[in-house]
Amino acid sequence: MNETLNNMSKSPLGSVIATVFRMIGVALGLALMVIAVPLTLTPIPLGIPLFIFGVLLMAGSSPRAHRAITGFLKRHPGIWRRVKRIFGEKDDDPENDNQSAET
Numbered sequence: 001m002n003e004t005l006n007n008m009s010k011s012p013l014g015s016v017i018a019t020v021f022r023m024i025g026v027a028l029g030l031a032l033m034v035i036a037v038p039l040t041l042t043p044i045p046l047g048i049p050l051f052i053f054g055v056l057l058m059a060g061s062s063p064r065a066h067r068a069i070t071g072f073l074k075r076h077p078g079i080w081r082r083v084k085r086i087f088g089e090k091d092d093d094p095e096n097d098n099q100s101a102e103t
Contacts, residue, residue, distance in 0.1 A: 025061025029054045 032054030039047030058065040073080040 022061045025057050026065075029057030029061060029065075032057065 032050050036047035036051035036054060039045070039050060041047075055069065059069045060066070073083065
């Protein structure tokens with residue numbers, strides 16, 4: 001998940017620094033998600049991207065949050081396909097592979 005932080009944690013000082021970075025990431029992610037909730041009700045819904053950014057920070061900083069988010073996405077494959085499409089990955093739909101092979 002975080003190879004750089006895992007490599008830092010091999011020494012005692014690096015372990016402390018990695019823990020502090022993760023704590024800051026979790027705290028910032030939670031703060032953004034709390035701020036995002038009332039902002040979703042504004043005419044310009046700034047809360048939605050703010051909430052997504054907070055969730056991404058949480059997933060990158062906390063192994064437990066990462067497992068919870070990936071578990072949610074595995075249980076809801078439609079949302080997972082949309083997330084992959086947003087980040088530029090193609091669908092793994094076998095019907096599309098067969099159509100491209102025929103042309």
